[in-house]
Amino acid sequence: MSLFFQLVTSGLATGAIYAALALALVLIFRATNVVNFGQGEMATFSAYCTWQLMQWGVPLWLAVLASLVGAFAIGIVTFRLIIRPMMDAPVEATVVITLGILVLFQAACMWIWGAEQLSFPSLFPGGGFGIGEVRVLASAVGTLAILLAIALAMGFIFRFTKLGLSMRAAAFDRTRSVLVGVDVERMLMLGWGFASVIGALAAILIAPRLFLSPTMMTPILFYALAAATLGGWDSPLGAIVGGLAVGVTESLGASYLPFVGADMRIAVPIALTLIILLVKPVGLFGSYKVTKL
Amino acid sequence: MRLVTVLRGCAIQLAAAALLAASHASAAEPSPGITDDTIKIGVTGPLTGPVAVVGGVAEGIRARVEQANGEGGVKMGDGKTRKIELVIEDDGLDPQRTLANVRKMVEKDKVFALVGTAATPNNLAIGRYISQKKVPNVFMYSGVVALNAPEWEVGFVPSFSTEADAFAEYLKINRPDARVAFLYLNTETGQTFMTAFDGAIEGTAIRVLERQPVTSQDPTVETQLNTLKASGADTLVIIAAPRQGGEAIRFQSESGWKPLTLVTNLSSAYPVLQSVGLENAKGIITSDFLKPIVSDQKSGDEGVDRYLDAIKSANVNFVFANTIGQTGYAIGDALIQSLEKLKQPTREELMKVVHNMDGWKNPLFFDGISMNTKEGSDIYPVEALQLYQFDGQKYIPIGGVLEFEGTTHE
Numbered sequence: 291m292s293l294f295f296q297l298v299t300s301g302l303a304t305g306a307i308y309a310a311l312a313l314a315l316v317l318i319f320r321a322t323n324v325v326n327f328g329q330g331e332m333a334t335f336s337a338y339c340t341w342q343l344m345q346w347g348v349p350l351w352l353a354v355l356a357s358l359v360g361a362f363a364i365g366i367v368t369f370r371l372i373i374r375p376m377m378d379a380p381v382e383a384t385v386v387i388t389l390g391i392l393v394l395f396q397a398a399c400m401w402i403w404g405a406e407q408l409s410f411p412s413l414f415p416g417g418g419f420g421i422g423e424v425r426v427l428a429s430a431v432g433t434l435a436i437l438l439a440i441a442l443a444m445g446f447i448f449r450f451t452k453l454g455l456s457m458r459a460a461a462f463d464r465t466r467s468v469l470v471g472v473d474v475e476r477m478l479m480l481g482w483g484f485a486s487v488i489g490a491l492a493a494i495l496i497a498p499r500l501f502l503s504p505t506m507m508t509p510i511l512f513y514a515l516a517a518a519t520l521g522g523w524d525s526p527l528g529a530i531v532g533g534l535a536v537g538v539t540e541s542l543g544a545s546y547l548p549f550v551g552a553d554m555r556i557a558v559p560i561a562l563t564l565i566i567l568l569v570k571p572v573g574l575f576g577s578y579k580v581t582k583l
Numbered sequence: 584m585r586l587v588t589v590l591r592g593c594a595i596q597l598a599a600a601a602l603l604a605a606s607h608a609s610a611a612e613p614s615p616g617i618t619d620d621t622i623k624i625g626v627t628g629p630l631t632g633p634v635a636v637v638g639g640v641a642e643g644i645r646a647r648v649e650q651a652n653g654e655g656g657v658k659m660g661d662g663k664t665r666k667i668e669l670v671i672e673d674d675g676l677d678p679q680r681t682l683a684n685v686r687k688m689v690e691k692d693k694v695f696a697l698v699g700t701a702a703t704p705n706n707l708a709i710g711r712y713i714s715q716k717k718v719p720n721v722f723m724y725s726g727v728v729a730l731n732a733p734e735w736e737v738g739f740v741p742s743f744s745t746e747a748d749a750f751a752e753y754l755k756i757n758r759p760d761a762r763v764a765f766l767y768l769n770t771e772t773g774q775t776f777m778t779a780f781d782g783a784i785e786g787t788a789i790r791v792l793e794r795q796p797v798t799s800q801d802p803t804v805e806t807q808l809n810t811l812k813a814s815g816a817d818t819l820v821i822i823a824a825p826r827q828g829g830e831a832i833r834f835q836s837e838s839g840w841k842p843l844t845l846v847t848n849l850s851s852a853y854p855v856l857q858s859v860g861l862e863n864a865k866g867i868i869t870s871d872f873l874k875p876i877v878s879d880q881k882s883g884d885e886g887v888d889r890y891l892d893a894i895k896s897a898n899v900n901f902v903f904a905n906t907i908g909q910t911g912y913a914i915g916d917a918l919i920q921s922l923e924k925l926k927q928p929t930r931e932e933l934m935k936v937v938h939n940m941d942g943w944k945n946p947l948f949f950d951g952i953s954m955n956t957k958e959g960s961d962i963y964p965v966e967a968l969q970l971y972q973f974d975g976q977k978y979i980p981i982g983g984v985l986e987f988e989g990t991t992h993e
Contacts, residue, residue, distance in 0.1 A: 293813040300805035307802065397631065404900045405635035407825055409858040417837060425838060500802065501829055501858045505633045509802045541806040555806070 292423040297541045303430035305537020307499065309437055310492030311507065311514035312521070312529035317444060317488050319523050321481025323461040324373070324384055328391025329489045330507030330514070332368065335395045336361040336490030337497045337506075338403050341410060350411055354494055358487050365486025369479050377478075392508075399504035410497035433495045434530075440488060441526035448526075457481055512556060513540075520563045522576025531574060535562065613928040616695030619663055620656075622922065624648075625670045625688035628701035628724070632675035634799060636825060639901040640699045640724045641671050643911020644918070646897035650889070651919050653896070660926040667922075670694055676701065678708035685709045689718050696933055699724050699739075699914045703771050707731055719933050721921065722914040722964075726772065730962070737937040737956060738963045739914055741872060742991045743772055743822075743847070744779030749870045749968045749985045750820065750845050751783035758843060760788045764816035766807055766823055766831050768849070769796035773822045776847065778993065780820070792816045799824040808834045818843045825850045829859045836863040844868065853877075853904035856973065865975040870968040870985075871906065872952050873913065875978040879903040886946025913947045917954065917964070940964055951984040963991040 311330050318326045326332075336357045343353035368391065376387055414432035418425055447454035459467040460477035467474050493507065500506050517536045521528025536559035543550050543558030550558060572578055616623040626645075630638040648667045651657050656666040670692045672684035681700070688694045689712075696719040700706050703725040710731035713720050720732065722739040726746070730736055754761045767773035777794065784791075793814035795807035804827045811819065812834075819842040821831045828850025835844050844867045851869035874887065881888050890912050891903060901908035920943055921936045938958040945954060954964035966987045971978035 293809065296809045296813070297806060300803075300809055304803045304805055400631060400635060405638060406854050406901065406905065407636075407829065407858045409860060420839075499830075501826055503826065504635070508633060509800045513802065544806050545810050555801075 293545075294542075295422075295424045297545055298538055299424050299426055299430075301538035301541030302434070302534055303427055303499075303537070304541065305517075305534035306430050306433045306437065307496050307510060307533075308513040308517045308536050309530040309533025310433065310495055311489070311510050312517035312533045313437060313441060313444075313526055314485050314489035314492055315514055315518045316521075316523060316526055316529040318481060318485035319461075319518075320444075320448060320526075321457045321461055321485060322478050324388065325515075326391065326485065327385070327388040327511065328393075328395060329388075329485065330493075330511050331392045331395035331399070331504075332361070332364060332486055333489035333493035334502075334504060334507050335399055336364065336486070337410065337493035337502055338399055340494055341408060341497075341502055342403075344411070350413070354413070357494070358490055361486045361490035362483040365483040366479055368486070369482035373478075373482065374475070396504050396508070403504070405504060407501035407503040410494075410502040412498035413495065429495075429498060436491070436495060437530055440491070441530050444488075444526040453480075513537075513559065516559050516563050518573075520559075520566055520573055522573030524577060525573070525575035528573055528575030535559070614695055614930040615693045617665070617928045620665055621668050622657075622659075622665045622928075623668045623670060623692060623694045624918065625672070625685070625692065625694035625697045626699050627672045627674045627681050627684040627688070627697070627705075628699065629676035630671075630673035632677075634676050634824060636901075636905075637676065637701050637724070637907060638673075639899075639905050639907035640701050640911035640914065642897075642899040642901055643894075643908040643913070644699050644915040645669055645671065645911075646890075646893040646899050646908075647912045647915025647919065649897045650893040651915075657919050657922045659922050659928075660924050661928055663928075665922075667919075674701075674705065676705065678704045681705040682708045682712060685712060685718075689713075689716055694718075696721055696930060698722055698918050699911060701725070706736070710736070717930055719930050719937070721933070721937050722917050724910065724914070726775075733962055735934060736962060737934075739917065739965060740910060741965050741968055741987075742963060743776040744992055745963075745966055745987050745990075746847055746870055746968060747776045747779035748783050748987055748990075749970060751780055751789070752985055753845070753868065753970055753982075754784070754789055754818065755787055758789075758818060761790075761818040761843070762814075762816045763789060763791045763818045763820060764811040764814050764842070765791065765794040766797055766804065766811060766819065766821050766827075767794060768823050768827075769798055772849070775993070776822050782992075797823050797827045799827070801827055804830050805834070808838070812838060812840045816842060818845070820844075821846045821850065823850055825852070825855045825858075829855050832856070832867060833859045833863050836865075848906060852906040853978075854902055861973075861975055864973050867973050868970060868981070869973075869978070870970050871978075872949060872965050872968055873906055873909050873947050874949050875971065875980075876904055876909065876947075877977045890947060909947050913945050916945055916947070917943070937964075938962065949980075949984065955988060957989070961989055961991070966991055 314329050340353045340357040412429050414429045418427040456472045457477045459472050460474040464474050517532035518529050521532030539558050539562050540555050544555035626641045628638050628641045652666045656664045658664045674680040674684050698721050701724040706723050706725050713735050714732040720736045726740050726743040793811050797804050821828050846867050846869045848871050856864040924936045938956050940954045940956045943954040949969045952967045956964050968985050970981050972981050
């Protein structure tokens with residue numbers, strides 16, 4: 291039985307990793323109506339910047355803060371240089387462009403810092419504590435706490451502030467948003483900036499567990515997409531619940547379903563996502579769009 | 584009259600030229616890719632993608648080759664001194680891209696031979712093609728014995744089955760009743776290793792309690808590790824790529840589980856241990872045929888010092904302690920030694936040379952380990968390993984060199 295609880299616990303810890311990237315994906319989708327496949331790699335780049343600053347002797351917290359500010363700038367520059375010129379292109383083109391962002395940032399990391407994995411310091415104390423025979427990692431608890439705080443803040447901003455509402459409007463319908471006085475371009479730009487910051491924070495939280503490397507985020511992307519779909523693309527809280535659900539089902543499925551095994555473990559959360567989408571097509575926490583005739 | 588003389592003169596000259604060409608051909612028509620002052624060699628490997636670290640092989644080769652070129656070139660067995668021109672292509676470890684690269688290098692760039700081709704599936708993918716085209720594929724970076732073009736191939740690193748034999752040997756002596764848990768890469772690599780290990784422990788009291796597969800794309804391996812821990816094993820064998828292997832090394836130290844941990848050299852390199860935290864890696868055991876290089880300062884060991892010089896001036900993208908890069912350099916050195924022995928500038932001759940290595944030394948090999956092959960029966964140059972234990976700072980050799988010459992098996 292203690293193996294079961296240990297598997298649930300490590301499923302939650304892994305789920306927190308998926309949730310972190312899913313949160314950034316949901317934010318950019320909510321703010322700009324685009325799924326940015328390159329979000330993870332942009333985040334990795336920011337994590338490398340943190341690492342580099344620390345190599346130069348900057349203390350951890352300061353390095354993190356500086357990188358988050360830098361990430362905001364990276365998001366905005368990416369939007370201005372790459373996304374804005376393509377704003378009127380069909381959605382397929384945008385998808386390809388975000389894949390290009392993935393390749394671009396990964397290549398940049400590899401070029402500047404090399405392919406070797408590096409150790410990345412944790413914001414939280416190392417090790418963990420035991421509940422009975424089950425071991426809980428301090429970093430997993432800390433990561434979850436930070437993610438929850440971000441999700442709640444995001445929910446609040448999108449629902450109750452003028453800025454959040456304007457961003458949603460700009461993402462939802464560009465033409466009509468202009469008519470009601472929303473500066474659409476500025477809102478989209480801010481959306482890219484904020485998503486980049488959340489992504490960078492996610493990478494900084496994840497890197498100590500996964501080791502910093504240019505491809506750190508690539509395998510996470512699939513799980514994060516599943517998590518965001520499961521939770522509902524317009525719900526930050528859903529992204530977290532989705533991430534955790536993916537982590538736990540994956541962990542239990544791989545261990546207890548003999549025909550799945552560790553090779554096929556990604557199939558379990560994908561199957562779960564499919565089933566939930568069949569029952570509730572917008573995801574667990576997604577909201578239906580109402581069209582009035 | 585005069586015209587006739589001129590014509591006759593021409594005819595004689597032509598005949599003489601034809602005769603000369605004919606006699607030259609019977610000596611040895613040079614193969615493609617080699618002229619009097621250069622020889623073209625192709626390298627393909629993953630310079631990008633999730634396992635770009637393996638690209639260190641190509642970088643190491645480049646460092647050794649640039650060093651040789653900088654010293655004027657390689658004085659080859661036919662008396663001519665040639666510079667080596669490397670053509671390096673990225674395949675992202677995708678076998679189809681490897682094949683495409685090799686086609687391009689053979690047909691367009693006209694390389695003389697391929698060297699250091701990385702990974703097993705990739706070497707299998709090009710086997711048929713290189714046999715058809717009769718292009719040597721020498722010193723492959725692949726530790727699996729199932730090959731498909733043995734006439735045109737020669738290996739380099741010990742087979743995973745040799746490493747499995749070495750680990751089994753260690754356990755038989757030091758923990759004869761070991762209860763083993765495997766974290767294994769679910770490819771040819773892991774399968775080869777485990778089959779060999781199972782064979783080697785037959786008839787002993789060593790038992791395997793649990794095996795968990797891993798892929799190089801797994802974001803985390805906590806699940807597998809928890810299952811292994813719950814099996815009650817007292818010995819953990821890790822056969823995994825650096826990221827997953829690193830996580831496993833950290834797990835055995837953090838989780839309160841303290842098994843005897845044996846790590847294959849896929850993920851036991853010093854930089855991997857650095858990313859894990861050196862203190863977490865204390866006590867792990869691995870095997871290698873290379874000397875441990877613990878500092879980038881001059882050591883007094885001529886081979887190592889030349890290696891350090893070479894990677895510095897070639898400005899390689901790996902750190903000095905990276906064993907994949909070191910292996911690349913050692914492969915480059917083996918290539919140069921083969922060229923020095925090449926009496927005729929043909930591909931057939933190169934295969935003859937590399938299939939008859941008799942105790943060749945290598946500047947980066949551990950003392951007592953050399954390269955030996957035998958035409959028709961043994962295409963595995965390195966079949967000896969030294970075990971090392973990590974003391975928290977560096978690897979310490981334990982026991983003597985384990986010799987498996989001529990015994991590489993499936």
